[in-house]
Amino acid sequence: MSQTMFDLLLRSLWETVVMTGASGLISLVFGLPLGLALVATDRGGIAEQLWLNRILGGIVNGFRSVPFIILLVALIPLTRLIVGTSIGTWAAIVPLSIAATPYYARIAEVSLREVDRGLIEAVRAMGGGRWAIVREVLVPEALPGIVAGFTVTLVTLVGASAMAGAIGAGGLGDLAIRYGYQRFETSVMVAVVAVLIVLVCGIQWIGDRLMARLDRRA
Amino acid sequence: MNQHVSWAEAGAAEASGGDVVRIVDLKRRFGGTAAVDGISLSVRKGEILGIIGRSGAGKSTLIRCLNGLERPGEGQIFVEGREITGLGERDLQPLRRRIGMIFQHFNLLSAKTVEENVALPLKIEGRPKAERLARAAELLELVGLADKAKAYPAALSGGQKQRVGIARALAARPALLLSDEATSALDPETTRSILSLLKDINQRLGLTILLITHEMEVIRTVADRVAVIDAGKIVEEGLVWSVFADPRTDVTRSLLAGIRPQLPEALAARLGQAGREAILRVDVAGEAARRPLLQELATAIPGRFRLVHGGIDHIQGEPVGTLFVGVQTTDGRVAEIIDFLNARDARVEVLGHVSDDV
Numbered sequence: 001m002s003q004t005m006f007d008l009l010l011r012s013l014w015e016t017v018v019m020t021g022a023s024g025l026i027s028l029v030f031g032l033p034l035g036l037a038l039v040a041t042d043r044g045g046i047a048e049q050l051w052l053n054r055i056l057g058g059i060v061n062g063f064r065s066v067p068f069i070i071l072l073v074a075l076i077p078l079t080r081l082i083v084g085t086s087i088g089t090w091a092a093i094v095p096l097s098i099a100a101t102p103y104y105a106r107i108a109e110v111s112l113r114e115v116d117r118g119l120i121e122a123v124r125a126m127g128g129g130r131w132a133i134v135r136e137v138l139v140p141e142a143l144p145g146i147v148a149g150f151t152v153t154l155v156t157l158v159g160a161s162a163m164a165g166a167i168g169a170g171g172l173g174d175l176a177i178r179y180g181y182q183r184f185e186t187s188v189m190v191a192v193v194a195v196l197i198v199l200v201c202g203i204q205w206i207g208d209r210l211m212a213r214l215d216r217r218a
Numbered sequence: 219m220n221q222h223v224s225w226a227e228a229g230a231a232e233a234s235g236g237d238v239v240r241i242v243d244l245k246r247r248f249g250g251t252a253a254v255d256g257i258s259l260s261v262r263k264g265e266i267l268g269i270i271g272r273s274g275a276g277k278s279t280l281i282r283c284l285n286g287l288e289r290p291g292e293g294q295i296f297v298e299g300r301e302i303t304g305l306g307e308r309d310l311q312p313l314r315r316r317i318g319m320i321f322q323h324f325n326l327l328s329a330k331t332v333e334e335n336v337a338l339p340l341k342i343e344g345r346p347k348a349e350r351l352a353r354a355a356e357l358l359e360l361v362g363l364a365d366k367a368k369a370y371p372a373a374l375s376g377g378q379k380q381r382v383g384i385a386r387a388l389a390a391r392p393a394l395l396l397s398d399e400a401t402s403a404l405d406p407e408t409t410r411s412i413l414s415l416l417k418d419i420n421q422r423l424g425l426t427i428l429l430i431t432h433e434m435e436v437i438r439t440v441a442d443r444v445a446v447i448d449a450g451k452i453v454e455e456g457l458v459w460s461v462f463a464d465p466r467t468d469v470t471r472s473l474l475a476g477i478r479p480q481l482p483e484a485l486a487a488r489l490g491q492a493g494r495e496a497i498l499r500v501d502v503a504g505e506a507a508r509r510p511l512l513q514e515l516a517t518a519i520p521g522r523f524r525l526v527h528g529g530i531d532h533i534q535g536e537p538v539g540t541l542f543v544g545v546q547t548t549d550g551r552v553a554e555i556i557d558f559l560n561a562r563d564a565r566v567e568v569l570g571h572v573s574d575d576v
Contacts, residue, residue, distance in 0.1 A: 122325035125285055126339040126390070127314040129307075136338060140329035216370040217328045 005188060008175060013195055015089045015170040019161040023096035024154045027104040031153075032146065034060070034101065035108030036134060046120065046130050060102040068099050068160050072167055092169030096160055104153045111145025112138050144215040151207025155200050172196055236263040237296075238394050238426045239284060244293035246279050253279040254290065255450030261394070266420050266427040268441030268458070270434065270473055276450040277430040281396050284428070285317045286310040298393055315343060318387030322399040324379040326371040332358065332382050333367040339389040357385035361415060377408035384415060388425075395419075397429035401436055413439045434477050438462065438533055446470045459536040463503030464565070479528045479540045481569060489570030496552050497526065498559075499567045500541040506563035507537035515558060521551030547571065 034056065040046050041053040066074070072095045076086045079094040119137050128136065139146070162173020172192050180189030239261040246254040253276040261267045271277045282288035283295060286302060295302050302313055318339075326335050336357055337350035345353075358364045361381040371379055380400060387395055397416070401409040417440045420427055431437065437444050437458055444461050446454040448469040454461060462478065465471045480486075481497070489497060502511065507530055515523070523545045530539035545552050556566045 116323075116325070118321060118323055118325040119327055121287060122319070122321060122327075123338070123342070125287060125314055125317075125319040125396075126342055126386075127311040128342045129311060132342050136330075136342070137327060141327060143329060214329075217372055 005179075005191075008179075009172075009188075009191055009195065012170060012172045012175040012192075013199070015174075016158065016161050016172045016199070018089055019092050019096060019164060019169065019171055020154055020157045022093045023100050023161075024150070024157055026093070026097035027100035027153055027157075028150055030097075031101045031104030032108050034105035035112055036138065038105060038109045039112040039138070040130070040134075046133050060105055063098065063102040064106070068095075069163055071095050071099055072164060076167070087168040089169050089171070092161065092164035092167060092171075096157060096164060099160060100153055100157055103156065104149060107149030107152060108142075108146055111142040111149060114145065115141045144211045144217075147207060147211045147214060151204060151211075154203050154207070158196065158200055158203070172199075237261060238263050238298060239428065240296040241280075241283075242294040242296075244280070244283060244290050244295065246276075246283060246288065246290045248279075252276075252450045254283070256293075257447070257450070257452055259445060259452065259455075261426060261428050263426055264420070264424050265442045266417070266429065266440050268437040268444045269428070269430045269447055270432065270437050270444060271430075271447035272469070272473070273432060275447045277447050278398060280447070281398055281428065281430050284394075284396060285314050285319060315339065315390045316392050317394045317396060318390070318392035319396040319398065320380065320383045320387050320400045322402045324371075324376075324383045324403075326379055326382055326386075328371055330370075331367065332363065332369050332371065332374070335371065335382055336385045336389055338386060343390060353389055354385070357388055358382075360388075360419075361385045375408075376404050377411060380404065380408075380412050381415065384412075384419070388419070388423075393426065395425055395427045397427060397431075399431055400429065402431065402433070409436070410439070416440055432473075434462075434473050438477060442534070446473065457534065459503065459533040459538055462531075462533050463501065463536075463538040478531075479542070481542050482527055485526065485542075485572070486569075488572050490573065491571065492547075493571030493573035494547055495544045495572050496547050497569045497572060498543045498545060498556070499569050500528075500543055500559055501539070501565040501567075502530070502541070502563070503538045504536055504563075507539045509562065511559070511562060511564060512541075514562070515555065519551055519554055519558060521549035521555060522546045523555065542569075544572075 038053065038056055038060070041049040041056065043050065075095045075098060079091050080086045082094055083091045085091050115138055119141060120133055123133050123137050161169070161171050162176070165171055165174025165177060172195060176189055176192040179185045180192060237260040241257055241259045244254050244257045245252060255276070257280060269277050269280065279288055283290045284297065286305065290303055293303070297313060298316065302310065305313065327338070330338070333351065333354045336354040340350040340353060355364065355367065358367055361384055363378060363381050363385070366374065366378065371382065374382065401412050404412060413436060416427060419425055429436070429441070441458050443456065444458050445452050446461070446467065446469055453467045454465065454470050461470065462474065465474055481499070485497070512525070523543050526542040526544045528539065528541035530537050532538070545555055559566045
C-alpha cells in the first residue's frame with residue numbers, strides 16, 4: 001500500500017472515530033433521559049403518565065422503523081439547518097445521532113426496567129422522592145447495563161457511519177466503497193476491514209472492562 | 219384547620235398513653251377483594267407488636283399503609299398523633315423519615331458500599347457527608363459490622379445483609395421501625411440472631427417496632443403483643459403469652475400448631491369413641507402452670523393417670539404448658555379428674571379414647 005493510501009486510511013479512521021464518538025455521545029446525553037422517561041412514565045413507574053409514555057414510545061418506534069439510509073436523506077434539510085451544510089463528517093453526525101438516540105433509549109430502558117422494584121420501594125420508604133430514586137437507585141443500579149448498551153450502540157454506529165459515506169461523510173466505509181469496491185483495490189478493502197475489526201474489538205473490550213468494574217452484583 | 223386537627227389528635231395520643239400508631243377502621247381493596255377489611259389497631263410507644271397471618275391475609279398491605287407506600291381506601295392512620303391518610307407524596311416524605319423499614323429481601327443497593335447504604339437516608343435528608351459517615355460508623359458498630367463498612371452487599375451473608383438493613387433503617391433516628399417479614403429469607407440460627415438484635419435495639423433505644431410475619435416462632439421470640447390477622451381482619455389480639463396459652467380462633471391454633479406441643483400422630487390416629495384410656499389435653503398458663511398440678515391431682519384422686527406427651531414453655535417469662543394425659547376409664551374417675559383440673563384454672567379437653575396401652 002502506498003504512503004498516500006496509508007494517509008487516506010488514517011484520515012478515514014479519524015473521520016469514523018469522530019462520527020461514532022460524537023453521535024455516540026449525543027445519543028448517550030439524550031437517549032439515557034429518554035430511556036428513563038420511558039420507564040418512569042410507564043404503568044407503575046415513578047412518574048406514571050400513560051399518555052406521555054405512549055407518545056414517547058411512538059416517537060421512538062417511528063424513528064427506529066425508518067431505514068438509516070432513508071433517514072440520512074430525509075434529514076438533509078434539518079442537517080443543513082444545524083450544521084450549515086449537508087455534506088461532510090460533521091453533517092453525518094446529525095442523522096447518526098438522531099438514529100442512535102432512540103436506539104440507545106430502548107437499550108437503556110431495558111436495563112432500567114430490570115432494577116429490582118424492592119430497591120425503589122426501600123428508597124421511597126426512607127423518604128426519597130423521584131429524583132432520589134433516579135440518582136440513587138435507577139441509574140447506579142442499572143449502570144453496568146447502561147454501559148454495556150452504550151458499547152453496543154457505539155459498535156452499531158461504526159457500521160452506520162460507513163453508510164454515511166453516501167452523503168460524502170468520509171470515513172472507513174466510504175474509503176472501502178470508493179477505492180476497494182469501485183476501483184477494485186482489494187488491498188484497500190482488506191486493510192479497511194482489518195482496521196474496522198480492530199476498532200470494533202477495541203470498543204467492545206473497553207466496554208466490557210468498564211462494565212465488569214462497575215458491576216458490584218455477586 | 220389541618221394543623222388544628224393534628225394538634226388535637228396529638229393531645230389524644232398523649233392521653234391514650236402515647237400510641238405511636240393508631241389505626242382506625244382501615245380498609246383497602248384490590249379489585250373485588252378486600253386486602254384490609256376494617257382494621258383498628260394501636261402500637262404503643264416502646265413495644266414490639268407482632269402481626270401474624272397466613273400469606274395473603276393482608277398484613278403486607280397493612281404495614282405498607284403506615285408509611286404511605288400503599289394508600290388505604292377508607293379509615294384513618296395516626297402516626298405520632300398526626301393523620302396521614304390525606305397526605306400527598308411530598309408531605310409523606312418527612313413522615314417516612316420518622317419510620318424505618320426493613321424488608322424480607324433486604325433491598326440493599328448493590329452499587330453502594332455497606333457504609334453508603336446505611337448513610338443513604340441521611341443523604342436523602344440532605345445531611346452533610348461527615349455527619350452521614352459518622353452516623354453510619356456508629357450504626358455499623360451497633361449491628362456488629364464495623365469491619366464491613368467498605369464492602370459491597372454482594373460480599374455479605376443473608377444475616378449480615380439484614381443487619382445492614384437494620385442499621386440503614388435506624389440511620390434517621392426513627393420513632394417506629396416496620397419489619398416486613400425481615401427474617402423469612404434467613405435460616406433459623408440467623409433468624410434468632412436478627413431477632414435478638416431487634417429485641418436489643420428495642421430495649422436499648424426504646425424503639426417501637428411493628429413486625430409482620432407468618433412464623434409464630436418470631437412472635438414468640440421478640441413480640442410483646444400479637445395481633446392475628448385473617449382475610450383482612452384482626453381475629454385475635456393480646457399479650458403474646460396469653461394468646462399462646464389460650465388461642466381463641468382456628469387461624470391462631472393452626473399458626474401455633476408448629477411450635478406448641480401436639481398429640482403425636484401415631485396416637486392421634488388411634489383415638490376412638492371408647493376405650494380403656496381417655497386422652498385429655500390439659501392447657502395451663504400463668505398461676506395454674508406454676509403450681510404442682512399433677513402432684514396435687516395424684517394426691518386428691520386415687521384414679522390412675524399418666525403423662526403421654528407435652529411440656530411447659532416460658533413465653534415472656536410466663537409459663538405456658540400443654541400436657542396430654544392418659545386416664546384409666548376403668549377407675550371411673552375421669553369426670554372427677556376433669557372437674558379437679560378445671561377448678562385449678564387448667565383447661566381440659568377430652569380428645570378421645572384408646573383401647574390398649576400405647
